[in-house]
Amino acid sequence: MNKKDNMIKMKSVNKWYGKIQVLNDCSLEVSKGEVIVVCGPSGSGKSTLIKTINGLEPVKSGEITVSGISVTNKSTDLDQMRSKIGMVFQNFELFPHMNVTENIKLGQMKVLGRTDEEADQKAKALLERVGLTEHAEKYPSQLSGGQQQRVAIARGLAMEPMAMLFDEPTSALDPEMINEVLDVMVKLAKEGMTMMVVTHEMGFARKVADRVIFMDYGKIIEDAPSQDFFGSPRSDRAQEFLSKILNH
Amino acid sequence: MFELDFSVIPANSSLLWEGIKMTFLLTGLAIVGGIILGTFLALLRIAKIPVLSQFSAAYVNFFRSLPLILVIFWLFFLVPLIVGRPVGAFSSVLVAFILFEAAYYSEIIRAGINSVRLGQLAAARAMGLTYIQSMRYVILPQAFRAMTPILLTQAIILFQDTSLVYVVGLRDFLVSAEIVANRDQRLVEMFLFVALVYFVFCFAASLGVKYLQKRINNEL
Numbered sequence: 001m002n003k004k005d006n007m008i009k010m011k012s013v014n015k016w017y018g019k020i021q022v023l024n025d026c027s028l029e030v031s032k033g034e035v036i037v038v039c040g041p042s043g044s045g046k047s048t049l050i051k052t053i054n055g056l057e058p059v060k061s062g063e064i065t066v067s068g069i070s071v072t073n074k075s076t077d078l079d080q081m082r083s084k085i086g087m088v089f090q091n092f093e094l095f096p097h098m099n100v101t102e103n104i105k106l107g108q109m110k111v112l113g114r115t116d117e118e119a120d121q122k123a124k125a126l127l128e129r130v131g132l133t134e135h136a137e138k139y140p141s142q143l144s145g146g147q148q149q150r151v152a153i154a155r156g157l158a159m160e161p162m163a164m165l166f167d168e169p170t171s172a173l174d175p176e177m178i179n180e181v182l183d184v185m186v187k188l189a190k191e192g193m194t195m196m197v198v199t200h201e202m203g204f205a206r207k208v209a210d211r212v213i214f215m216d217y218g219k220i221i222e223d224a225p226s227q228d229f230f231g232s233p234r235s236d237r238a239q240e241f242l243s244k245i246l247n248h
Numbered sequence: 249m250f251e252l253d254f255s256v257i258p259a260n261s262s263l264l265w266e267g268i269k270m271t272f273l274l275t276g277l278a279i280v281g282g283i284i285l286g287t288f289l290a291l292l293r294i295a296k297i298p299v300l301s302q303f304s305a306a307y308v309n310f311f312r313s314l315p316l317i318l319v320i321f322w323l324f325f326l327v328p329l330i331v332g333r334p335v336g337a338f339s340s341v342l343v344a345f346i347l348f349e350a351a352y353y354s355e356i357i358r359a360g361i362n363s364v365r366l367g368q369l370a371a372a373r374a375m376g377l378t379y380i381q382s383m384r385y386v387i388l389p390q391a392f393r394a395m396t397p398i399l400l401t402q403a404i405i406l407f408q409d410t411s412l413v414y415v416v417g418l419r420d421f422l423v424s425a426e427i428v429a430n431r432d433q434r435l436v437e438m439f440l441f442v443a444l445v446y447f448v449f450c451f452a453a454s455l456g457v458k459y460l461q462k463r464i465n466n467e468l
Contacts (some may be wrong), residue, residue, distance in 0.1 A: 089370070093365075095368065095386055159375060
């Protein structure tokens with residue numbers, strides 16, 4: 001892994017919803033190929049944090065760059081930039097009026113300008129990769145939650161992104177479907193994809209995360225290599241959080 | 249006592265047929281035009297640019313505060329003035345219907361857009377689609393699907409409302425029937441027939457609405 005290449009950089013980011021400060025002086029760096037897990041209690045600002053990286057959530061102040069391109073600069077073509085960052089949502093957000101293949105082809109054709117044939121081939125290859133070849137013609141409502149989320153990952157990968165953002169990708173899933181999604185993500189991490197994952201799946205964090213970021217009240221409380229984080233979190237709040245979610 | 253004599257209907261079938269064609273042509277064009285303009289107004293309304301959404305809101309409130317018959321009447325005089333030459337009753341009536349219906353359609357379409365989950369727009373934007381592309385390929389197709397029954401209901405109302413064109417002398421189905429009724433002194437027969445035709449079409453369409461509603465509810 002080449003630790004010198006900065007992929008995502010965030011410096012002193014602040015954001016308010018009305019009078020509530022949801023992000024408080026957040027700074028972080030993610031190198032190319034790194035896998036970062038972001039965790040913390042609900043309402044701590046972790047989903048908001050990763051949504052600022054592709055500009056889905058505008059920020060009040062601070063600087064965010066992805067691969068050297070500023071997200072916070074008004075003159076940046078955000079649409080262009082977003083196409084290079086894949087995003088997977090808690091509720092999958094597949095397009096219900098399109099079948100699985102069409103879901104994967106839409107961005108390729110309308111944003112990247114690939115031909116129908118190129119997009120189709122890419123979709124086929126990706127569906128094989130996430131183990132859903134036989135579901136290519138089905139509509140999202142005909143799939144289980146786990147299958148839908150795997151399609152959503154394939155849809156993100158179809159754009160050949162330089163990084164992938166995951167916003168609680170397994171929180172809306174039945175327990176027996178969590179692993180099929182995590183398996184795909186582990187594979188992706190091992191192939192060297194730069195990933196930022198908001199999740200409470202500490203097993204996943206332990207297995208593949210290079211670093212764990214712990215947030216509370218909109219602040220980044222800890223940013224530590226994962227073995228250090230799980231060994232002995234430095235902050236009391238992180239310790240308390242871990243004991244709550246690990247001890248059952 | 250008088251005898252009912254329905255032979256007056258086949259005897260005047262070509263005139264009545266022309267009338268029916270006019271009614272359907274007007275209804276069809278007004279639906280298409282109304283939905284296009286209505287979609288445009290709905291998109292302006294939800295735009296985050298105040299002057300655009302205020303314009304759209306004012307437009308909708310204006311037309312929804314006027315009786316349709318007045319709009320038809322006004323445009324019959326206004327359209328020739330605006331374009332500077334006579335345009336004929338059909339064109340002016342069509343413009344009136346499109347402008348008027350668009351106000352209603354835009355409210356339906358706006359509700360349809362709002363019924364699509366916010367996350368869908370986020371997902372579309374996240375893959376790099378522009379706002380317009382996201383609307384075009386992701387949001388509007390879902391919105392239209394959800395609101396097809398309501399749009400069709402509005403179309404039924406419009407179909408009935410086209411009969412108001414008698415005020416400017418356009419020969420739609422009702423006017424054609426009235427001409428026959430007065431000329432041949434067969435008012436009861438003709439107006440029974442007119443009522444039956446309107447009823448059959450509207451009732452069939454409303455059954456269609458029910459069927460669609462059921463199918464959509466099953467899918468969601």
